[in-house]
Amino acid sequence: MSHAALAPDTTPRRSRRKDARPGELLAAALSLFVEKGFAATTVEAVAARAGVSKGTLFLYFPSKVELFQAVVRENIVGRLSEWAQTIERHEGPQAPLLRELMHQWWQRIGMTEASGITKLVMSEAGQFPDIARFYQTEVIEPGQALIRLILRRGVASGEFRDLNPEHTTHGLFAPMLFLVMWKHSLGLCAPAQTQLDPSAFIDSQLQLLLHGLMPPSPHTP
Template sequence: MPASKFLSDKFCAVRAKRERRKEARPGELLDAALDLFVEKGFAATKSEEVAARAGVSKGTLFLYFPSKEELFKAVISENLAGRFDDWNARFAAFQGGTPEMLRECMNIWWDHIGSTKVSGITKLMLSEGRNFPELARFYREQFVSPAHVLLRRVLQRGIDRGEFAPVDVDQAVYTVVAPMVFLMLNKHSADVCGTADAPLDPKRFLDLQTDFILAGLAAKPAQGRAS
């Protein structure tokens, strides 16, 4: 093996490694940002900390993202937007009954979002959206709206097929959203919803809540029910 070949190989290997790092940088920064934003909040996270956790210096962060706010928007895009193509397709193809479909909905959400640190993004927007209106706008546009559309479609399907009572779909969506939001908050919120001696079991809570929703959607008007 000639020296030139060896050198060339070495050169390629090193360059490859360098380029791999370069391409990995934004991802590493986004991961670090998600971790820290979720842990401490957007305003309370220092950009230098994000850089440090990603293993780079302060300046490098701004090489990839022009500002802390844009970094957060990228975190949203990376982790939330763009999941909907998959989800929408999944439900368009769903064959079974709508109660099962709704339960599936909850479960997929739980696996992809609720049980992961991605759920922290929702907590963040709830917490700090008011102080960062542009971030709130972006989040609503990228995540909240598509999610509501999807859920409305599921509920309407159930009503159309006679599986659900003809409730006000717009309001019922919030009924589905509420337990999800609650779980996301609980996960990231210093346990200020519950008590240490009887901690929330998220999965059981979700099942129980889904039971309630399904019971409610299927129920005939109950006695003692609000008019």
């Protein structure tokens, strides 16, 4: 309608929008799936939040299910590599590293919108086994591998006892999972006096776990 071609803006509107579309749709879908779950999210609402029509959504994603799967895939990759580097570079005792990582997890994932992805995946995994497999492979297993690496190093240096590594790993995951689910479900309607201070909770759980990991104090007979 206007003579926009004369303007210096050389990036053509159409094609830039075209490239951006899937991303805008995925972002809209992410926030709605997190907010309302899979069933209660309508494709119309996703399209509206992305500023396109319902038909356009189906141009990029052939069905609601495939949109959901694309959302999960899009938002899972590449979260762990940073921590992998931190761990690899770390020198000194492992306990402060564990403590640091768990608090970082809370700051960067647990307390942010990103924890909604975890909640989403856990909630809908039963209906979408391939999503569960995907998350298991791409997130859970690499995450557990990092933890096991720390534990192995601690055992090797004599800082930790040589306990069952599965139990310890899961024992470290359990409070994080608990916090995520609490935040996104029942915590929403828990009475005020049951409210939870997540950082303090992490601290207390870590203290228990680290104490359990420590070797029997040397001056015990």
